[in-house]
Amino acid sequence: MPGWDPQANELFLQAREILAPEDRQRFLDEACAGKPELRACVEGLLRAGAEAGSFLERPVEELGATGAFASGPQDQRTSVSQEGGHAVEAVLVGSL
Amino acid sequence: MTDVTRILSAIERGDPHAAEQLLPLVYEELRRLAAQRLAQEKPGHTLQPTALVHEAYLRLVAGGQPHDWGGRGHFFAAAAEAMRRILVESARRKSTDKRGGKLRRIDVEQLSVADGGREAELLALDDALDELERHDPQAAALVKLRYFAGLSHQEAAEALGIGRQAADRLWALARAWLYQRLSEE
Numbered sequence: 244m245p246g247w248d249p250q251a252n253e254l255f256l257q258a259r260e261i262l263a264p265e266d267r268q269r270f271l272d273e274a275c276a277g278k279p280e281l282r283a284c285v286e287g288l289l290r291a292g293a294e295a296g297s298f299l300e301r302p303v304e305e306l307g308a309t310g311a312f313a314s315g316p317q318d319q320r321t322s323v324s325q326e327g328g329h330a331v332e333a334v335l336v337g338s339l
Numbered sequence: 340m341t342d343v344t345r346i347l348s349a350i351e352r353g354d355p356h357a358a359e360q361l362l363p364l365v366y367e368e369l370r371r372l373a374a375q376r377l378a379q380e381k382p383g384h385t386l387q388p389t390a391l392v393h394e395a396y397l398r399l400v401a402g403g404q405p406h407d408w409g410g411r412g413h414f415f416a417a418a419a420e421a422m423r424r425i426l427v428e429s430a431r432r433k434s435t436d437k438r439g440g441k442l443r444r445i446d447v448e449q450l451s452v453a454d455g456g457r458e459a460e461l462l463a464l465d466d467a468l469d470e471l472e473r474h475d476p477q478a479a480a481l482v483k484l485r486y487f488a489g490l491s492h493q494e495a496a497e498a499l500g501i502g503r504q505a506a507d508r509l510w511a512l513a514r515a516w517l518y519q520r521l522s523e524e
Binding site for chain 1: 508
C-alpha cells in the first residue's frame with residue numbers, strides 16, 4: 244500500500260518532467276542516493292503515472308434508477324442519444 | 340437572490356458557518372433534479388452526473404451573484420462532493436442488493452450507478468479519495484471537481500484559486516497516487 248511521502252511526491256513531480264530515461268535515472272540516482280525506500284516510492288509513483296492511461300481523465304458517467312426505472316438489457320447502456328436537452332450516455336470504460 | 344447565492348456571498352465574506360450550509364442545499368437540489376429528469380425519461384435511460392451539476396449551477400447560481408470564480412468555485416466544490424455522495428450511496432445500495440436479501444424499493448429517488456461491477460470501483464475510489472483528503476485536501480478537491488463535477492483543468496484550477504501549472508502538478512500527483520493505491524488493493 245503506498246504511503247504519503249511529501250519528499251517522494253516532490254521528487255516524482257520533478258522526475259516526470261525529465262523525459263530522457265538516462266537523465267531521469269541520473270536524477271533519481273542523485274536525489275535518492277542511499278535512500279532505497281525513497282527511490283522505490285518515487286519509482287512507484289512514476290510507474291503509476293505512466294500506466295494510468297485515461298484514469299479519472301473523463302468525468303464519472305451514468306446515473307440511472309433502480310426499481311421501476313431500472314436499466315433494461317445491459318447493451319442498452321451502450322446507446323447514446325440526446326433527449327430532453329441533456330445527453331443520455333453510455334457507460335464508458337476507462338475512466339476508472 | 341437564491342439561498343445558494345446568499346450562502347456563496349456569505350462564504351466570500353468569510354462567514355465560517357456558511358460553507359457547511361451549502362452542501363445539504365446543493366445535495367438536495369441535485370437529487371431532486373435527477374429524480375425529476377429520470378421521471379421524464381423512458382425506463383432505462385440514464386443521466387450524466389456532470390450535466391446535472393451544471394444544470395444545478397444554472398438554476399441556483401447563474402441568475403444571481405456571485406459570478407466570479409471564487410463563488411463558482413465554492414459552488415462546484417459543494418456540488419462535486421454532493422454528487423460523489425449521491426453516487427456512493429447508490430453504489431453501496433446496489434452492492435447490498437447484489438448480496439441478496441434486500442427488497443428493492445420502486446422509487447425514483449433510488450438513484451443508481453451503472454451495472455457491471457462498476458459500483459465496486461466507485462466505492463474503492465471513494466475510500467482512496469478519503470485517504471487522499473487526509474493527506475492533501477486540495478488534491479482531493481481537485482479530483483472531485485474534475486471527476487464528479489466535470490470541470491475542465493482550467494476551470495478546476497480557477498475554482499481552487501490556484502494557477503494552472505500548480506493544478507497540473509497536483510493533478511499528476513493525485514492521479515498517480517490514486518492509481519497506485521487502487522492498483523495495489
